[in-house]
Amino acid sequence: MKRIFAVLLCVAVLAISPAKAAPPSTPAPGAPIATSLQPKEEVVYAHLAGDGAVSRVFVVNAFRDSDGGILDFGDYKNVVNLSNSDEILLDGDTVEVGAAEGDFYYQGEAASVEMPWLIGIRYVLDGRRVSADELRGGSGPLAIEVSVRRNDAADPVFFDNYMLQVSVNLDSRYFRSIASDGATIASNGTTQVVNLTSLPGKETDFVINAVAENAHVGQVQIAGLPFEMMMDLPDPAEYVGDLVELQDAIALLADGVGQFTSGVGQLDDATDQLSAGATSLADGAHTVANGFDRLAAGRGEFDTGLRRYNAGVQEFADGMSQLTHGLGAFTGGIEQLADGSSQLASGLDTYSAGVGRFGTGLNQASGGSSELAAGVEDLSDGLRQLTDQGKYADPNLVGGSAQILEALVSLDAALSFPLTEEELGLLIDLLQTLSNSLDEIAKSVDETDFDAFMALLRDALDRFDGSVSEIEQIAQRLQDGDTVAADLGIDVTGNPEAAALLAYMADQGRQLDGASAELREVRASLDGLDPLIEGLLTAMEQLRNEFDTVRTLISRINDAVQAILVEDLQELAEGLKLLSSNYATFHKGLVAYVDGVEQAYLGVGGDPGLLSGARDLSEGLGQLADSGGDLAEGAAALADGARQLDDGIGALRDGADQFAGQGGAIVDGVDQLAAGGDALVSGHGQLLAGDAQLGSGLHQFASGTDEFADGVRQYSWGLGVLVDGGGELSDGASTLRDETSDMDQQMADRMDEAMADFLPSEFTLVSAVDERNTGIERVQFVYLIDAQVEPAPESAEVDDDSDKTIWDRFLDIFR
Numbered sequence: 095m096k097r098i099f100a101v102l103l104c105v106a107v108l109a110i111s112p113a114k115a116a117p118p119s120t121p122a123p124g125a126p127i128a129t130s131l132q133p134k135e136e137v138v139y140a141h142l143a144g145d146g147a148v149s150r151v152f153v154v155n156a157f158r159d160s161d162g163g164i165l166d167f168g169d170y171k172n173v174v175n176l177s178n179s180d181e182i183l184l185d186g187d188t189v190e191v192g193a194a195e196g197d198f199y200y201q202g203e204a205a206s207v208e209m210p211w212l213i214g215i216r217y218v219l220d221g222r223r224v225s226a227d228e229l230r231g232g233s234g235p236l237a238i239e240v241s242v243r244r245n246d247a248a249d250p251v252f253f254d255n256y257m258l259q260v261s262v263n264l265d266s267r268y269f270r271s272i273a274s275d276g277a278t279i280a281s282n283g284t285t286q287v288v289n290l291t292s293l294p295g296k297e298t299d300f301v302i303n304a305v306a307e308n309a310h311v312g313q314v315q316i317a318g319l320p321f322e323m324m325m326d327l328p329d330p331a332e333y334v335g336d337l338v339e340l341q342d343a344i345a346l347l348a349d350g351v352g353q354f355t356s357g358v359g360q361l362d363d364a365t366d367q368l369s370a371g372a373t374s375l376a377d378g379a380h381t382v383a384n385g386f387d388r389l390a391a392g393r394g395e396f397d398t399g400l401r402r403y404n405a406g407v408q409e410f411a412d413g414m415s416q417l418t419h420g421l422g423a424f425t426g427g428i429e430q431l432a433d434g435s436s437q438l439a440s441g442l443d444t445y446s447a448g449v450g451r452f453g454t455g456l457n458q459a460s461g462g463s464s465e466l467a468a469g470v471e472d473l474s475d476g477l478r479q480l481t482d483q484g485k486y487a488d489p490n491l492v493g494g495s496a497q498i499l500e501a502l503v504s505l506d507a508a509l510s511f512p513l514t515e516e517e518l519g520l521l522i523d524l525l526q527t528l529s530n531s532l533d534e535i536a537k538s539v540d541e542t543d544f545d546a547f548m549a550l551l552r553d554a555l556d557r558f559d560g561s562v563s564e565i566e567q568i569a570q571r572l573q574d575g576d577t578v579a580a581d582l583g584i585d586v587t588g589n590p591e592a593a594a595l596l597a598y599m600a601d602q603g604r605q606l607d608g609a610s611a612e613l614r615e616v617r618a619s620l621d622g623l624d625p626l627i628e629g630l631l632t633a634m635e636q637l638r639n640e641f642d643t644v645r646t647l648i649s650r651i652n653d654a655v656q657a658i659l660v661e662d663l664q665e666l667a668e669g670l671k672l673l674s675s676n677y678a679t680f681h682k683g684l685v686a687y688v689d690g691v692e693q694a695y696l697g698v699g700g701d702p703g704l705l706s707g708a709r710d711l712s713e714g715l716g717q718l719a720d721s722g723g724d725l726a727e728g729a730a731a732l733a734d735g736a737r738q739l740d741d742g743i744g745a746l747r748d749g750a751d752q753f754a755g756q757g758g759a760i761v762d763g764v765d766q767l768a769a770g771g772d773a774l775v776s777g778h779g780q781l782l783a784g785d786a787q788l789g790s791g792l793h794q795f796a797s798g799t800d801e802f803a804d805g806v807r808q809y810s811w812g813l814g815v816l817v818d819g820g821g822e823l824s825d826g827a828s829t830l831r832d833e834t835s836d837m838d839q840q841m842a843d844r845m846d847e848a849m850a851d852f853l854p855s856e857f858t859l860v861s862a863v864d865e866r867n868t869g870i871e872r873v874q875f876v877y878l879i880d881a882q883v884e885p886a887p888e889s890a891e892v893d894d895d896s897d898k899t900i901w902d903r904f905l906d907i908f909r
Contacts, residue, residue, distance in 0.1 A: 132160060134156060134870065136154070136155055136156075140207070140209050141880075142314075142877055142878065146212075150207065153168065153201065153863055154200075158197055162192065162195055164192075164198060165188070167188060167863070168863035168864050169205045170189070171203045171205050175191070175200050176200055208245060208248050210249065210253045211258055212243040214240070215240055215879070217229045218236070220232075226311070232309045233308060233309065236309065238262065241299050242292045243297050251857055253294070255857045257291060257292065257293055258292040258316060259289065259316070260316050261317075262288040262311070263285050263286075265286075266286060267308075268306060271303075272304045273303050273304070274290070274303065310881070310882040310884060313880065314878070315878060317874065318874065318877075340834070341835060343497035344827075344830055346493070347830075348828050348831040356483075358813065362817050365806065368810075369803070369807050375803070376802070380796045382792055383792040383795070385454060386788065393778075397782055403771065407767050408771070411764040413426065413428075428747040485689075557685075562610050565613070568603070572599045572600060575599075579592070
């Protein structure tokens with residue numbers, strides 16, 4: 095908007111150019127001297143002492159186009175006809191004159207020396223206050239202090255509506271290095287004229303500094319006249335449009351914050367269910383681990399019995415080898431075999447009981463994992479709803495914030511993310527804990543969904559780059575003063591206000607440059623997410639084809655945890671903290687936060703993701719529980735077989751005599767049985783080693799579920815804090831909306847108040863002499879202080895005043 099500031103300060107003293115005095119004329123006898131009040135102009139002259147004290151006051155009254163008789167009022171000591179030699183009648187405070195038609199002037203010396211302005215002049219020479227007379231002829235650093243004060247004894251209409259122009263004449267022969275703040279210094283030959291201005295209604299102090307050499311202060315002239323200022327002031331309506339947009343944006347922000355707080359509350363409720371499921375999963379995992387410990391103990395007893403059985407078989411083989419030498423030795427071997435068979439049956443009973451308890455624990459774990467999957471599904475729904483409210487709903491939090499950012503940029507103003515630094519750090523820690531826990535239960539990856547995630551991430555980064563580019567373009571334009579001046583249509587030449595405005599805008603541009611540089615650093619850190627996710631895809635894709643059991647699922651979860659680097663997420667968190675330095679950085683941080691929620695939603699609800707991992711875990715534990723049932727049935731069958739074997743050995747013992755005839759065949763069979771026993775012992779030893787590894791893995795899994803449950807509880811607590819903070823944020827946003835609903839009208843009112851100081855106020859002009867005088871067309875005031883003149887050489891010539899007119903003699907008063 096083009097603004098033109100032009101100040102016109104007019105100092106106009108009445109042009110009084112009387113002709114030489116006309117021959118005296120005497121009114122006709124009996125003719126009226128005055129008829130009525132006529133329009134007139136007044137010029138009030140005050141003669142001041144060197145310190146500003148008023149000594150005498152004269153008033154020149156001018157009647158333009160007089161129709162003859164003149165009637166005027168004023169408390170004068172004496173009056174003088176300045177137009178001709180006609181008599182002027184002064185009767186108390188009434189002045190009458192029978193003047194000829196045309197312009198008429200007369201002078202009156204006022205009885206009162208009260209003027210609307212009290213002028214004070216003090217002199218400080220070389221650090222010492224001196225009088226005007228003491229200053230004459232002095233040398234050294236000089237300060238002339240001029241004060242303008244209201245005279246409460248005079249009519250305030252002139253002080254409130256007139257400006258005062260002070261002109262101090264300083265001859266260059268006597269003064270150098272002349273300076274004064276706020277003054278205009280002009281040259282008039284060898285004289286430097288210091289012009290000072292006091293605005294209507296203002297009490298002002300001025301200081302003129304100079305270096306004096308043989309000081310003689312020139313004439314001081316002070317003129318008081320009506321204040322006139324021509325200024326093309328802006329229309330406030332042109333500047334409140336952006337404020338209306340800002341008000342609407344604040345209203346949208348308040349609504350968006352309310353919806354955001356509601357979504358966080360729903361997410362908090364879903365997290366409570368997740369916490370319950372995680373606790374149930376941890377309990378089930380411990381049950382499984384403890385049951386497997388008991389199973390391992392039973393298998394240890396079984397191994398002991400098996401080894402004893404194998405030893406018995408070996409002894410049986412030895413006995414059978416000696417069978418041909420005697421049935422007695424064979425019978426003893428049968429007895430030992432019977433003992434081993436009994437121990438084997440007992441061990442298999444213990445093994446069967448442990449396998450049953452293991453199956454029970456697996457069933458409990460399967461139930462806990464089902465609850466976990468349900469909780470994760472609720473969490474996924476909550477994250478999806480929060481993502482919609484943050485980015486895709488109408489209205490949404492990001493859209494409302496973008497409108498605020500646009501309005502604030504246009505008004506060169508700046509806002510902070512509502513969370514404190516401690517709260518933001520806690521939120522990032524909780525999100526990191528949740529990410530680690532969710533990664534532990536993830537067991538499959540669908541590359542297509544991760545490609546969609548990557549596409550969304552790249553789209554967000556592209557929009558991020560676009561926003562930063564726009565900020566950089568705005569910053570460059572703000573720093574281009576010529577372009578800004580051309581756009582605004584202003585000329586900074588001789589216009590300090592416009593130059594200050596351009597300097598301020600350039601400074602804002604430099605600040606935006608700094609902010610965009612910080613945003614570029616954050617953008618560079620975000621690039622590190624791309625290879626991290628690609629690496630995660632590759633690692634999980636490799637793991638997917640290697641494991642199909644519960645052990646494989648647990649190993650994949652652990653490997654996925656190791657693939658995520660905490661430092662990368664910490665770098666992102668530090669980048670986001672940098673965005674809270676101004677309201678523009680607050681908007682970028684908000685977009686990054688909503689994108690992070692969307693990423694969390696993809697990680698939870700995607701495939702693979704936390705939800706699919708929880709479901710796979712539940713399915714795997716179900717399969718393991720089914721396998722545990724089959725294992726229990728097999729163990730029971732094995733125990734039955736052992737008992738049958740024991741019975742068979744008894745029958746063998748009873749039929750030992752019958753075996754005597756077939757000893758060779760029996761020896762061969764026993765040798766085969768011994769070899770099978772060795773193989774059985776070796777295989778069972780490997781099974782025990784696997785049991786140890788599986789037991790260790792189950793205990794690690796149980797510990798992991800404990801940490802997961804603790805993390806979920808901490809996350810739930812953090813969400814509770816976020817819910818409370820969201821409520822406060824919602825209340826604050828509503829208060830902001832209510833407080834700024836009429837901001838445009840407030841701004842317009844303030845602008846009207848500010849511009850009022852630059853417009854002359856309307857007032858009724860009155861007489862400076864007597865309020866009974868009407869038809870006053872102009873009133874002016876002139877203060878004069880005589881110049882300090884060096885004494886002239888004495889001359890024998892004598893001035894002849896005989897040829898001086900009355901006007902010359904009037905001017906002599908001020909010489």
